[in-house]
Amino acid sequence: MTAKISYDDVEVGTELPAQTFPVTRATLVQYAGASGDFNPIHWNEKFALEVGLPDVIAHGMFTMAEAIRVVTDWAGDPGAVVEYGVRFTKPVVVPNDDKGATIDVSAKVAAKLDDRQVRVDLLAKSGDQKVLGMSRAVVRLA
């Protein structure tokens, strides 16, 4: 494990570079295939409406995969992630147009732990909705 960020260079409150991730219906179909999650709420509008959703929604695990990129891009080595957990609070609603939706992710160092590890708290929003809660990663830095 070879993180490019040194533990000594970060403080509580250090912000990681924020990122915005686009998601369209095509993204969801591709993710369904890659992950094996073919639940129709992620690609079939008629089905989604029938089960009481506002529209097709993104896979929670897709949002989780995007959010950690803020941490792995910062740390350099994705293998530096020791723990990662989220709560799915609101769905990412993906309309059937060429723009789709966006997932905006920001993160900051919330605690410095033993063994050159830090806890990073993540904030993921789509529009003005917070889509992940209790979203935290523990990362081992250099």
Next chain:
Amino acid sequence: MALDQSFVGRSYPPTDPYEVGREKIREFAEAVGDANPAYTDSEAAKALGHPDVIAPPTFVFAITFKAAGQVIQDPQLGLDYSRVVHGDQKFAYTRPVHAGDRLTVTSTIEAVKSLAGNDILDVRGDVHDAAGEHVVTAWTKLVARAAEPAAEEA
């Protein structure tokens, strides 16, 4: 319908090994739009100290969730899967998953609760490699929403 409390603590037999393929990792990384070379270039992964390309942190969910299927679909448990949503997800890694791993999953029911008519199920999946070494543990919270009248949505 309340879930059967006697299922708490129950473990299911380990799954048959899942062999992690280099191209499956690439397919997953492309699907989440992640160009980190550690996922696709074995030399880049080796430069970071890994034996081969590694998988993105959430890749293993596809394996643990499939394993959890034997819990979720256990008719004796009585979970209404048509009303299930994913509540929480957490991973704790001993090391990253890499291409060539042969992974088995042992699923354990950690908690069964009913809250405001919702059935809540916590499943832990312990993932081990062919040598029996721990790789990652995944905790998945599933919530079966209470059946509610359709009029309430309006």
